[in-house]
Amino acid sequence: MAESVTSGNFTFIPTSIEGVVLVDCTSFGDRRGSFMETYKRSDFVRGGIDAEFVQDNQSCSSKGVLRGLHFQINHPQAKLVRVISGEVFDVCVDLRPGSPTFGKWEGAVLTGDNHRQLFIPRGFAHGFFVLSDTATFAYKCDDEYHPNDEGGLMWDDPEIGIEWPIPADVEPVLSDKDRVHPTFSAWRAAEEGTR
Numbered sequence: 001m002a003e004s005v006t007s008g009n010f011t012f013i014p015t016s017i018e019g020v021v022l023v024d025c026t027s028f029g030d031r032r033g034s035f036m037e038t039y040k041r042s043d044f045v046r047g048g049i050d051a052e053f054v055q056d057n058q059s060c061s062s063k064g065v066l067r068g069l070h071f072q073i074n075h076p077q078a079k080l081v082r083v084i085s086g087e088v089f090d091v092c093v094d095l096r097p098g099s100p101t102f103g104k105w106e107g108a109v110l111t112g113d114n115h116r117q118l119f120i121p122r123g124f125a126h127g128f129f130v131l132s133d134t135a136t137f138a139y140k141c142d143d144e145y146h147p148n149d150e151g152g153l154m155w156d157d158p159e160i161g162i163e164w165p166i167p168a169d170v171e172p173v174l175s176d177k178d179r180v181h182p183t184f185s186a187w188r189a190a191e192e193g194t195r
Contacts, residue, residue: 002014005046005047005048007042007043007044007046007047008037008040008042008043008046009025009026009036009037009040009043010023010024010025010026010037010040010043010044010047011023011024012044012047012048012049015106015108016101016104016106017092017094017101017104017106018099018100018101019119019121020092020094020106020118020119020120020121020124021047021048021049021118021119022108022116022117022118022119023044023047023049023080023116023117023118023119024115024116024117025037025038025115025116025117026115027115036115038082038117039053039080039140049080049119051078051080051119051121051140051142052142053080053140053141053142054141054142054143054144055140055141055143055144055145056138056139056140056141057138057139057140057141057145058084058136058137058138058139059136059137060134060135060136060137061088061130061134061135061137062130062133062134062173063130063131063132063133063134064129064130064170064171064172064173065129065130065172065173066127066128066129066130066155066164066166066172066173066174066178067127067128067175067178068091068125068126068127068128068152068153068155068178069091069093069125069126069127069152069153069154069155069181070125070126070127070150070151070152071095071124071125071126071150071151071152071153072143072145072146072149072150072151073149073150073151074146074149075143075144075146075149076122076123076143077122077141077142077143077145078119078120078121078122078141078142078143079119079120079126079139079140079141079142080117080118080119080120080139080140081110081117081118081120081126081128081137081138081139082110082115082116082117082118082137082138082139083110083111083112083135083136083137083138084112084136084137084138085112085134085135085136086111086112086130086131086132086133086134086135086136087109087110087111087112087130087131087132087135088109088110088111088128088129088130088131088132088135088137089107089108089109089110089128089129089131089164089165090107090108090109090110090118090126090127090128091105091106091107091126091127091128091129091162091164092105092106092107092118092120092124092125092126093105093124093125093126093153093160093162093184094123094124095123095124095125096123096124099123103159103160103184105160105161105162107162107163109131110128111132112135112136122142125151125152125153127155129164129165129166129172131165150177151187152177152178152181152182153181153182153183153184153187154181154182154183154184155172155174155178155181157183157184159183159184159185160184
């Protein structure tokens with residue numbers, strides 16, 4: 001695994017999946033409050049992230065909400081995700097054909113206090129589970145959202161085996177769409193059928 005890189009007020013930490021990077025941001029505080037940079041293109045390029053972001057999104061969710069696993073089919077998006085307030089368990093799944101980590105997942109706890117971000121390259125499914133009473137989640141994308149290009153995977157597919165930190169007595173709150181996504185195997189078979 002590559003070593004961490006620090007540039008400016010950011011530390012870029014490689015994960016077990018090539019291209020997926022944790023980004024720690026330095027926060028400066030005094031009696032007035034705090035300040036931090038959350039993105040600076042020159043530092044991100046030096047840290048190995050050369051995405052050109054074109055859209056910012058933000059959502060607010062309640063405790064127990066699970067969003068995902070989502071991706072765009074023909075217009076894949078790289079994402080830089082973070083939590084403004086609250087706490088989530090954030091996950092991405094490698095869907096890049098030929099990748100040595102195809103079908104593998106990476107996860108991280110992102111909070112409004114730890115100032116940690118996760119960079120997810122193109123070719124991944126993404127989702128998160130809300131651990132706090134509420135969470136405000138924000139992310140940058142390097143392609144615009146195309147509503148007719150949505151894809152998804154079953155969030156609890158045992159073949160992927162994501163270790164969600166969901167208590168045994170909690171039923172995640174899902175959208176109707178997220179309840180009916182295919183398994184990884186079914187998605188893969190459909191993909192191979194279109195080639």
